[in-house]
Amino acid sequence: MTKHFNKLTSLVLGTTLVATVASAAGGGELEKVMKARGLTENDVIRAAKTYNPTGGRDEFIVFSSGGQSGQVIVYGVPSMRILKYIAVFTPEPWQGYGYDVDSLKILRQGNIRGREINWGDTHHPALSEKDGKYDGRWLAINDKANPRIAIIDLHDFETKQIVSNKVFKSAHGGAFFTPNSEYILDAAQYAAPFDNNYHPIEEYKESYRGGVTIWKFDDKIGKIIEKDSFTVEMPPYMQDLSDSGKGVSNGWGFTNSFNTEMYTGGIEVGMPPNEAGMSRNDTDFLHVYNWEKLAKLAKDKKNVKIINGHKVIPIEVAVKNDALFLIPEPKSPHGVDVSPDGEYITVCGKLDTHASVYKWSKIKELIKSKKYTGKDPYGIPILDMKSSLHGQVELGLGPLHNQYSPVDGEIYTSLYVDSQVVKWNYKTLKVLDKENVHYNIGHLCGMEGKTADPQGKYIIALNKLAIDRFQNVGPLHPQNHQLIDISGKTMDLLVDMPLPLGEPHQAVAIRAEKLHPHVRYKMGTNSKTGKEHVGKTLAGQERIERRNAKGKIDPKGKNVFIYSTFVRSHINPERITVNKGDNVTMYMTNLERAQDETHGFTVDNFNVHASLEPGETAEINFIADIEGVFPYYCTEFCSALHLEMMGYLMVKDP
Ligand code: CUK
Numbered sequence: 202m203t204k205h206f207n208k209l210t211s212l213v214l215g216t217t218l219v220a221t222v223a224s225a226a227g228g229g230e231l232e233k234v235m236k237a238r239g240l241t242e243n244d245v246i247r248a249a250k251t252y253n254p255t256g257g258r259d260e261f262i263v264f265s266s267g268g269q270s271g272q273v274i275v276y277g278v279p280s281m282r283i284l285k286y287i288a289v290f291t292p293e294p295w296q297g298y299g300y301d302v303d304s305l306k307i308l309r310q311g312n313i314r315g316r317e318i319n320w321g322d323t324h325h326p327a328l329s330e331k332d333g334k335y336d337g338r339w340l341a342i343n344d345k346a347n348p349r350i351a352i353i354d355l356h357d358f359e360t361k362q363i364v365s366n367k368v369f370k371s372a373h374g375g376a377f378f379t380p381n382s383e384y385i386l387d388a389a390q391y392a393a394p395f396d397n398n399y400h401p402i403e404e405y406k407e408s409y410r411g412g413v414t415i416w417k418f419d420d421k422i423g424k425i426i427e428k429d430s431f432t433v434e435m436p437p438y439m440q441d442l443s444d445s446g447k448g449v450s451n452g453w454g455f456t457n458s459f460n461t462e463m464y465t466g467g468i469e470v471g472m473p474p475n476e477a478g479m480s481r482n483d484t485d486f487l488h489v490y491n492w493e494k495l496a497k498l499a500k501d502k503k504n505v506k507i508i509n510g511h512k513v514i515p516i517e518v519a520v521k522n523d524a525l526f527l528i529p530e531p532k533s534p535h536g537v538d539v540s541p542d543g544e545y546i547t548v549c550g551k552l553d554t555h556a557s558v559y560k561w562s563k564i565k566e567l568i569k570s571k572k573y574t575g576k577d578p579y580g581i582p583i584l585d586m587k588s589s590l591h592g593q594v595e596l597g598l599g600p601l602h603n604q605y606s607p608v609d610g611e612i613y614t615s616l617y618v619d620s621q622v623v624k625w626n627y628k629t630l631k632v633l634d635k636e637n638v639h640y641n642i643g644h645l646c647g648m649e650g651k652t653a654d655p656q657g658k659y660i661i662a663l664n665k666l667a668i669d670r671f672q673n674v675g676p677l678h679p680q681n682h683q684l685i686d687i688s689g690k691t692m693d694l695l696v697d698m699p700l701p702l703g704e705p706h707q708a709v710a711i712r713a714e715k716l717h718p719h720v721r722y723k724m725g726t727n728s729k730t731g732k733e734h735v736g737k738t739l740a741g742q743e744r745i746e747r748r749n750a751k752g753k754i755d756p757k758g759k760n761v762f763i764y765s766t767f768v769r770s771h772i773n774p775e776r777i778t779v780n781k782g783d784n785v786t787m788y789m790t791n792l793e794r795a796q797d798e799t800h801g802f803t804v805d806n807f808n809v810h811a812s813l814e815p816g817e818t819a820e821i822n823f824i825a826d827i828e829g830v831f832p833y834y835c836t837e838f839c840s841a842l843h844l845e846m847m848g849y850l851m852v853k854d855p
């Protein structure tokens with residue numbers, strides 16, 4: 202373990218550190234603590250590299266997928282302190298998400314075929330880009346299980362949009378922004394019919410399809426524009442991870458695939474029902490497609506067919522327009538990662554010990570000269586693997602994903618089976634260093650490590666297993682994110698962080714100074730739309746209105762509207778009396794201007810909850826279908842009179 206740390210340096214450094222601190226502290230305090238806690242000098246140096254004194258800030262902010270929780274986890278680097286869970290695909294009561302009217306609308310945008318879905322399987326968060334660099338404005342993340350993309354506004358870290366994929370039945374290869382956030386690439390995973398009908402598995406080759414959905418993104422308003430989005434149809438290979446070209450390869454997209462055998466377990470009599478059928482071929486296919494050209498094609502009706510109201514560019518159209526090609530790649534690949542300048546494309550195959558580095562200028566030349574080695578069964582031209590490759594390098598067992606540093610040619614790759622991070626050079630194809638991680642690493646996260654401008658300094662290992670690294674909290678363990686210092690010649694593992702919220706497949710890190718979130722809303726804002734809320738209520742405007750079905754004020758109406766305000770330490774009004782069966786809508790405005798003065802609201806027994814940030818107006822709605830007396834109160838401890846911030850809802854049988 203100490204092989205990565207130059208012993209002599211560490212001893213000298215350590216001794217100096219101990220001596221310095223000891224003299225500053227006026228005698229041996231540090232040594233005493235080290236002895237009591239059993240810390241080595243290396244431990245103390247590593248601790249000092251990650252410690253934030255109280256009130257201190259981190260240099261980078263990480264957005265991690267929350268896996269099966271359907272959420273996003275935010276934490277700081279190097280301190281590895283969790284700052285926030287962002288509610289995305291799953292109701293999150295403490296934020297009011299799914300428990301107030303406006304957030305429920307966002308959640309329900311994610312309905313699939315009219316069905317409510319209350320969770321997600323998030324894999325790949327992506328930050329919006331300008332010139333291939335993060336601009337700190339928007340975050341997108343995919344749901345693999347119920348193929349959807351969510352957009353999070355980094356001005357308030359709230360989910361503002363969910364769109365469901367109209368043709369895919371699962372999607373793994375998203376979200377990946379194009380270099381100026383024009384589009385979001387989102388590749389399918391398990392091939393399935395694009396329509397919603399039953400097609401027997403025997404028709405796999407004819408009726409099942411894969412593809413990449415190219416979502417149009419308006420980066421001014423931070424919204425996916427569904428009518429300008431489209432899908433490029435691909436063969437029923439299982440598409441996997443994608444990356445967008447940048448720099449010299451801008452305008453192109455790259456998507457891996459596995460199961461080019463099109464094995465289904467049923468078609469090929471005699472094949473055992475296991476994954477062996479999916480990895481018989483020596484190679485699978487890297488899909489290379491020109492999204493810029495495809496986007497132009499999609500604008501003309503004659504190039505698309507409409508399936509479930511969504512535009513699909515058929516394979517033939519993409520091929521005829523020289524917009525879709527295949528290159529063989531080592532079998533069962535996982536990550537495909539484009540270098541900062543866009544020239545090198547590194548593919549790692551789970552079942553191959555090598556990383557394969559493709560060179561864009563070579564691929565471009567083959568495309569230009571129409572030098573194909575053949576076509577696949579769907580007529581897509583195949584480019585020669587050897588002629589597209591810059592080279593291959595043996596890294597170890599189970600290479601998965603890659604990240605870059607600012608050092609020319611330097612790349613970091615996760616080795617799933619070997620449980621290691623390997624540092625190597627994709628230009629010289631030389632392995633430089635390996636570091637053990639704990640255990641079975643999936644993705645790894647560099648600081649802006651997949652952009653045109655990687656920041657270096659740290660790599661985070663996103664490990665699948667923690668096993669013995671933390672206090673046992675039962676058979677279901679937390680995940681383990683490990684922070685690695687990459688500023689030296691060799692890597693140095695600094696610290697472990699347990700992550701107790703689903704499997705964090707991928708994470709992205711941005712310089713903290715690029716984020717500019719608001720501390721309060723303009724008074725009366727609906728945080729989900731950014732616009733003024735219809736229920737905005739200022740001090741003195743509090744009232745209760747009874748209206749009829751036409752919306753007219755009517756003492757006999759069944760709809761009760763409460764315009765309320767929240768300010769330390771009163772909810773106004775403090776008494777609300779309604780009739781049993783009334784439809785109750787409550788608008789709540791937090792009048793506070795002070796930073797962090799959030800109030801919460803619930804009425805006992807009605808399954809509603811709102812979190813009201815300063816300036817925010819939120820809305821809850823329920824049928825008062827049970828008679829009784831129901832206390833309501835503020836759920837945030839907001840002042841010394843927090844417990845007094847309450848009132849009564851009286852429901853009487855008229
Ligand atoms: S990931 Cu989604 S299977 Cu390697 Cu990008 Cu974990």
Ligand code: CUA
Nearest residue numbers: 835837839843
């Ligand atoms: Cu407001 Cu407690």
